[in-house]
Amino acid sequence: MSQVNVLDPSASPLDYYGYELRRYREAAGLTQKQLGAIISYTGSLVGQIETARKLPTAEFSERVDAALGTGGMLSRLLGLVLRSQLPPWFQQVAELEARATEISTFQTHMVHGLLQTEAYARAVLGAMDRSDLDDRTAVRLARQRILDKEEPSVFWGILGEGALYQQIGGPETMRGQLARMLSFEQNPRVNIQVLPYDAGAHAGLQGSFTLYRFASDPAIVYTEGYGTGHPTANPGDFRDCSLRYDHLQAAALSIKDSAELIRRTMEERYGEQRGVA
Numbered sequence: 309m310s311q312v313n314v315l316d317p318s319a320s321p322l323d324y325y326g327y328e329l330r331r332y333r334e335a336a337g338l339t340q341k342q343l344g345a346i347i348s349y350t351g352s353l354v355g356q357i358e359t360a361r362k363l364p365t366a367e368f369s370e371r372v373d374a375a376l377g378t379g380g381m382l383s384r385l386l387g388l389v390l391r392s393q394l395p396p397w398f399q400q401v402a403e404l405e406a407r408a409t410e411i412s413t414f415q416t417h418m419v420h421g422l423l424q425t426e427a428y429a430r431a432v433l434g435a436m437d438r439s440d441l442d443d444r445t446a447v448r449l450a451r452q453r454i455l456d457k458e459e460p461s462v463f464w465g466i467l468g469e470g471a472l473y474q475q476i477g478g479p480e481t482m483r484g485q486l487a488r489m490l491s492f493e494q495n496p497r498v499n500i501q502v503l504p505y506d507a508g509a510h511a512g513l514q515g516s517f518t519l520y521r522f523a524s525d526p527a528i529v530y531t532e533g534y535g536t537g538h539p540t541a542n543p544g545d546f547r548d549c550s551l552r553y554d555h556l557q558a559a560a561l562s563i564k565d566s567a568e569l570i571r572r573t574m575e576e577r578y579g580e581q582r583g584v585a
Contacts, residue, residue: 315359321392322360325385330358332376347371363393363443366450390450393443397537401530404520404539405461406454412464413518414503414556417471419485422452422463423492423500428485431477455498463498466512466553466560469505472573479578486574493567501560502569511555519549 317327333343333354340358341351349368356362369382391402405411405422413420419428430445454461475482492498503510520528526541529549540546561569 320360321385321389322363325364325382325389326358326360328385329354329364329372329382332372332378332382333358336376343372343375346375363446364389365446387450387453390447393447395535397535400539401537402451404528404530405451407522407525408461408520409523410462410464410521411518412521412553413466413516414512414553415465415467415471415516416512417468417474418476419467419471419489420465421448422455423465423489423498424448424452425481425484425488427477427481428488431481460497464501464557465499466501466503466556468503468512469569472502472570473577483574483578486570486578489570490567490574499563500566500570501557501563502566503556503560504569507559510559511552517549517552519546519553 315323315327315330317324333340336343338346339351340354344351344354347368348371353362353368357364357368364382364386366383366386369386372378373380373382387406391399391406394402411422418432421429424432426445426449429448430441433444433448434441455463472486476485489500492500503512515531518530520530520539522528526543527546527550528539528541529546530537530539532538560566
């Protein structure tokens with residue numbers, strides 16, 4: 309018996325996705341090759357996704373949903389599939405991001421994952437390990453879908469000025485990343501501030517952290533180490549980090565001045581010129 313026939317839909321969200329994809333395809337009387345031709349993908353890729361050997365993408369899911377009349381089932385399932393591919397220690401954090409009504413984060417030297425471009429994310433994730441880089445990048449970017457929800461979380465992000473100058477991925481990647489941050493200028497739900505070098509000693513010297521607030525659940529503070537994450541709902545820890553965040557906001561540039569510094573850095577350091585297409 310082939311692996312195709314023994315795929316267990318309860319084994320993982322990816323297996324369930326593959327099982328449902330095959331069920332819908334067979335109900336439509338199509339071969340993998342025929343479905344691939346309809347949605348402009350190879351039959352081989354369809355087969356790899358059906359057997360849980362390849363991650364689906366948002367575009368693939370949308371095309372299959374339209375072609376097979378699934379009512380958007382595969383697109384709705386995709387978020388769960390991609391979240392399940394995160395490192396086990398980070399999966400809980402992704403769930404916190406998805407449920408939070410407000411996210412407040414301080415990052416010392418790098419742009420937060422919810423704001424990263426594809427090129428920037430690839431450079432970060434590939435710094436020490438380039439295996440499965442396409443899939444790992446897609447999984448990281450999938451987290452950003454929470455910013456596009458009908459009622460998205462309110463996001464407050466403070467980043468150290470050094471994050472603007474650390475050339476992750478090179479000048480072109482940095483241009484795109486800074487432009488991505490500037491794209492939120494008129495979005496009141498995504499607020500970005502820069503903590504300048506001249507702030508001197510500040511409340512975040514112990515490192516990056518993120519605060520999650522919820523409609524009814526206890527608030528959580530999250531810190532991270534090498535390959536580990538530490539979420540805690542301890543009220544004392546949250547109060548301490550919340551106070552630190554208040555002081556960081558007070559020391560940071562205003563949202564308007566932060567955008568101006570980001571824009572100036574993009575133009576002067578990474579070669580972007582106003583008025584040039």
